[in-house]
Amino acid sequence: MPRIIKYVFYDILRTRFILLYTMFLLLSTIAMFQLDTDSSKVILSLMNVVLMVVPLVSVVFTTIHFYNSYEFIELMLAQPVNRPVIFLGEYFAVALSLCFAFTAGVGIPMLMYGSGIHGFTLLYSGLMLTLVFVSLAFLSSVLTRDKAKAIGVALLFWFYFSLIYDGLLMWIIYSFSDYPLEKITLALVSLNPVDLARILMLLQLDISALMGYTGAFYKDFFGSSLGVIFSTSVLAIWIVLPVAIALQIFKRKDL
Amino acid sequence: MKNTLLHITLIFSLSWAYAQPSRLVVQPNGKIATIKQAIALADAGDTILVKPGTYREGNILVDKSLVLVGENKPIIDAEFKHEVITVRARHVSISGFKIINSSVASMHDPAGIGAEEADFLTIKKNEFNGTFFGIHISNSHHVTVADNTLKALLRSDHETGNGIHLWQCSNAVIKNNFIHGHRDGIYFEFVTNSVIDGNVSEGNLRYGLHFMFSNDDDYTNNIFKDNGAGVAVMYTKNVKMINNRFEKNWGPSAYGLLLKDIRDSFVENNLFDQNTIGIYMEGTSRTSFKSNIFSKNGWAIKLQASCDDNIFSENNFQSNTFDMVTNGTMVLNTISHNYWDKYQGYDLNRDGTGDIPFRPVNLYAMIVERIPTAVLLWRSFLVFLLDRAERIMPAVTPENLKDNFPRMKPYDIYI
Amino acid sequence: MIYISDLSKQFGKLHALAHVNLEFSSGKSYALIGPNGSGKTTLIKSVLGMVVPTSGKIEVDGANIHNSWLYREKIGYMPQIGHYPENMRIGQLFDMVRNIRKNPPILDEELMEAFALTTIQDKRMHTLSGGTRQKVSAALAFLFNPPILILDEPTAGLDPVSVEILKDKILQEKDKGKLLIITSHIMSDLDDLATEVVYLHEGNVRYNNSIAELKDITGETRLGKAIVQMIRSLEKGIPEVINLK
Numbered sequence A: 001m002p003r004i005i006k007y008v009f010y011d012i013l014r015t016r017f018i019l020l021y022t023m024f025l026l027l028s029t030i031a032m033f034q035l036d037t038d039s040s041k042v043i044l045s046l047m048n049v050v051l052m053v054v055p056l057v058s059v060v061f062t063t064i065h066f067y068n069s070y071e072f073i074e075l076m077l078a079q080p081v082n083r084p085v086i087f088l089g090e091y092f093a094v095a096l097s098l099c100f101a102f103t104a105g106v107g108i109p110m111l112m113y114g115s116g117i118h119g120f121t122l123l124y125s126g127l128m129l130t131l132v133f134v135s136l137a138f139l140s141s142v143l144t145r146d147k148a149k150a151i152g153v154a155l156l157f158w159f160y161f162s163l164i165y166d167g168l169l170m171w172i173i174y175s176f177s178d179y180p181l182e183k184i185t186l187a188l189v190s191l192n193p194v195d196l197a198r199i200l201m202l203l204q205l206d207i208s209a210l211m212g213y214t215g216a217f218y219k220d221f222f223g224s225s226l227g228v229i230f231s232t233s234v235l236a237i238w239i240v241l242p243v244a245i246a247l248q249i250f251k252r253k254d255l
Numbered sequence B: 001m002k003n004t005l006l007h008i009t010l011i012f013s014l015s016w017a018y019a020q021p022s023r024l025v026v027q028p029n030g031k032i033a034t035i036k037q038a039i040a041l042a043d044a045g046d047t048i049l050v051k052p053g054t055y056r057e058g059n060i061l062v063d064k065s066l067v068l069v070g071e072n073k074p075i076i077d078a079e080f081k082h083e084v085i086t087v088r089a090r091h092v093s094i095s096g097f098k099i100i101n102s103s104v105a106s107m108h109d110p111a112g113i114g115a116e117e118a119d120f121l122t123i124k125k126n127e128f129n130g131t132f133f134g135i136h137i138s139n140s141h142h143v144t145v146a147d148n149t150l151k152a153l154l155r156s157d158h159e160t161g162n163g164i165h166l167w168q169c170s171n172a173v174i175k176n177n178f179i180h181g182h183r184d185g186i187y188f189e190f191v192t193n194s195v196i197d198g199n200v201s202e203g204n205l206r207y208g209l210h211f212m213f214s215n216d217d218d219y220t221n222n223i224f225k226d227n228g229a230g231v232a233v234m235y236t237k238n239v240k241m242i243n244n245r246f247e248k249n250w251g252p253s254a255y256g257l258l259l260k261d262i263r264d265s266f267v268e269n270n271l272f273d274q275n276t277i278g279i280y281m282e283g284t285s286r287t288s289f290k291s292n293i294f295s296k297n298g299w300a301i302k303l304q305a306s307c308d309d310n311i312f313s314e315n316n317f318q319s320n321t322f323d324m325v326t327n328g329t330m331v332l333n334t335i336s337h338n339y340w341d342k343y344q345g346y347d348l349n350r351d352g353t354g355d356i357p358f359r360p361v362n363l364y365a366m367i368v369e370r371i372p373t374a375v376l377l378w379r380s381f382l383v384f385l386l387d388r389a390e391r392i393m394p395a396v397t398p399e400n401l402k403d404n405f406p407r408m409k410p411y412d413i414y415i
Numbered sequence C: 001m002i003y004i005s006d007l008s009k010q011f012g013k014l015h016a017l018a019h020v021n022l023e024f025s026s027g028k029s030y031a032l033i034g035p036n037g038s039g040k041t042t043l044i045k046s047v048l049g050m051v052v053p054t055s056g057k058i059e060v061d062g063a064n065i066h067n068s069w070l071y072r073e074k075i076g077y078m079p080q081i082g083h084y085p086e087n088m089r090i091g092q093l094f095d096m097v098r099n100i101r102k103n104p105p106i107l108d109e110e111l112m113e114a115f116a117l118t119t120i121q122d123k124r125m126h127t128l129s130g131g132t133r134q135k136v137s138a139a140l141a142f143l144f145n146p147p148i149l150i151l152d153e154p155t156a157g158l159d160p161v162s163v164e165i166l167k168d169k170i171l172q173e174k175d176k177g178k179l180l181i182i183t184s185h186i187m188s189d190l191d192d193l194a195t196e197v198v199y200l201h202e203g204n205v206r207y208n209n210s211i212a213e214l215k216d217i218t219g220e221t222r223l224g225k226a227i228v229q230m231i232r233s234l235e236k237g238i239p240e241v242i243n244l245k
Helices: A002-015 A017-035 A039-068 A070-077 A083-113 A116-143 A147-175 A182-190 A193-205 A207-214 A217-223 A225-251 B002-019 B035-041 B363-370 B372-377 B381-392 C040-048 C070-074 C090-100 C110-114 C130-143 C160-175 C187-193 C211-218 C223-236
Strands: B023-026 B047-050 B060-062 B067-070 B075-077 B085-087 B093-095 B098-100 B111-116 B122-124 B127-129 B133-138 B144-146 B149-151 B164-170 B173-175 B178-180 B186-192 B195-197 B200-202 B207-212 B218-220 B223-225 B230-237 B240-242 B245-247 B255-263 B266-268 B271-273 B277-282 B288-290 B293-295 B299-303 B311-313 B316-318 B322-326 B334-336 C002-011 C014-024 C029-033 C055-060 C075-078 C148-152 C179-183 C196-201 C204-210
Touching: A002 A017, A002 A039, A002 A070, A002 A083, A002 C090, A017 A039, A017 A083, A039 A070, A039 A083, A039 A116, A039 A147, A039 A193, A039 B381, A070 A083, A083 A116, A083 A225, A116 A147, A116 A193, A116 A225, A147 A182, A147 A193, A147 B372, A147 B381, A182 A193, A182 A217, A182 A225, A182 B372, A193 A207, A193 A217, A193 A225, A193 B372, A207 A217, A207 B372, A217 A225, B023 B035, B035 B047, B035 B060, B098 B111, B200 B207, B207 B223, B245 B255, B255 B271, B322 B363, B363 B372, B363 B381, C002 C040, C014 C040, C014 C204, C029 C040, C029 C187, C040 C055, C040 C075, C040 C148, C040 C179, C070 C075, C075 C130, C090 C130, C110 C130, C110 C160, C130 C148, C130 C160, C148 C160, C160 C179, C160 C187, C179 C187, C187 C223, C196 C211, C196 C223, C204 C211, C204 C223, C211 C223
Parallel strands: B023 B047, B047 B067, B060 B085, B067 B093, B075 B098, B085 B111, B093 B122, B098 B127, B111 B133, B122 B144, B127 B149, B133 B164, B144 B173, B149 B178, B164 B186, B173 B195, B178 B200, B186 B207, B195 B218, B200 B223, B207 B230, B218 B240, B223 B245, B230 B255, B240 B266, B245 B271, B255 B277, B266 B288, B271 B293, B277 B299, B288 B311, B293 B316, B299 B322, B311 B334, C029 C179, C029 C196, C075 C148, C148 C179
Antiparallel strands: C002 C014, C002 C055, C196 C204
């Protein structure tokens, strides 16, 4: 597997996309810090990057990469190499490169300018969302042989988690506004990885407002070690489940 | 030579007799072993010096103009059965004691020091611990309460009294006290021409400062932190609220500052940091809100429609979830020359003031007003789009609630 | 040797392979022929594990290949159209394939030399012509000296000199006692290279016998003509030709 990862990694580096992505993140983060002296405003702008741009880039890049690696996969399949090794090798190589790009692009400026605990949560959320959307992209890639269709499915995942889900949630909240919904909404919010990452950030940036509605419930829950375990496990499920399903499909896929 | 010596001795003994004509010393194993005994022996104007030790004497009644001084914090313990010290005379001073364990009763409000009709009372440098009310003063004028520390046992709301409680007083000075764990930290009702300065009131169950029907007062340089509901100032006119810090008052009905039926007052140079609601105001008029910092609050200001003629100027609004929200469509207040970190306009003529107005009320804040649960979707892409749409075509937010001269850079405000 | 029993593969409604039974033994060279879309490539890909059969079983050297991959050490595969990572250089590609093997045998770099691939090893794959790609594919298939060689249209797109080089190499390997499976539409090539013929039609094995016998029965001396005869007979249903083992 390390050998496969190594070759996929080389291949990714050769396309220069990862380099561009890293530079984009690095330059925009530095620009944000330069233009704004208020580090919490920078965190806010970065939060939009983490919640919107990172999933979008991850999901699209991964899908395109998967289709571009068809030749490689075919070549490997004629060799004495196990299918899961090829597949997971691809997964880890893509996930690692995107995570590396994000950490370098956002993490380095944060270290340079200093952003404390907010920055840490942001990095954590960004990395988790990268992994989640790489997984979802792998799933959409094995679902169809058609590259355009797979990118479509991948974008739909992104669109669903970024917008449609929240729209539905809003509708539920609006329809049942007369009932105490704290725990139900907590559960519903957790079902969407983007929302979960967003709530983790809200707990730091908007805790004052959140306390007005939920009292100490959310803060106590997510602040406790149980909450940390809970949110990490939910995100981990979002990472592992799609890629596990994708692997099962890939194992039986005709190439 | 001998003559001189005699002279000195004479002067010495005479001065002794005049300067300390009646200074009584209370000591656990001394001639006077209890404070009560000393009070009984003393005449008005005398000083009673209490040596270190623990004095368990039930309720101590001070009914003469006396100066009680504790040396190295002697402990006066009422063993949860009585009010510790009761003052019923003018010109009393109590300082340097550790006053502990008053009884708990909701009917007659026992306190660490309870005073009635005690003009010119001074309470200084005492430590209160486990008292129901800390200091309870009524119908007294020209009282001074300074440098005391008051800590209540953390009990439920109805088992805890107020820290410093004044009723029907005037010309009081409440200065540099530390109050923790009471129902209300400082309570003022019908107290006029008084000053509350440099106190720290934190971790109280209800209000850090509860202030009603108390005209012409100043409260300055205080810190109100982590109280159940923040600070409430109600039914009052001519109050100056300057240089205070309102911090971390978190909860469903917690305010940095709750203003209700206030007129002709000043809220200036204060810090409102990390409160669920920075200022909640209703029925407030002709009040100036100037040079305050609102940072990291859930809602910096909730302005009810019943407020008019107020001026908000030169404040800094930074990192608040929502800057302003209102329940009305008519806006009768002036908002101008504030710094808003959410302002995205430009300043072409470089005069430090943005060229397009800023609207501090955003659509989603109005939605959250109606459906509190919706706060969970804040900062999502959906909300971002809704807000953008509203900014282009305002439909819900009040049209004329805006700052026509938003400042481009924050003011330098030191508190 | 390869043993295939009751192998079926369906793509949606299409039966690409239907109940195929075949046996390929070492030392023999099989011409796998049939019209376009008859299931040749599907069969090859099934043996390689690239296509997962709907039902049936494939054994390579007595072991079921289902869910196993190490057996592919024994197979050299030359695809019809070689797809390679486009950004790789020829040299890197060979290094990588070598690297990926856990226990590489003695390498056979004869074709690499003969096709002069070592002199252009810095060229990237996307700059190569179709013929050069074929050379790369051929060199890779023979590189590890595998006992089984599966060649899908090996001579298509090659220049005449290279065709001869490759044919010589194939014959040389055949003489070493290896198992060869070759598909081609160029009958003269097969005439030189193969000893057996397997004819697939719409996913069914319609003929499986030695080329010598086929020529004998049809009375033709050239494989091409013999096969045309055979196909005609199959269509007419003349029984003596349908001589399946």
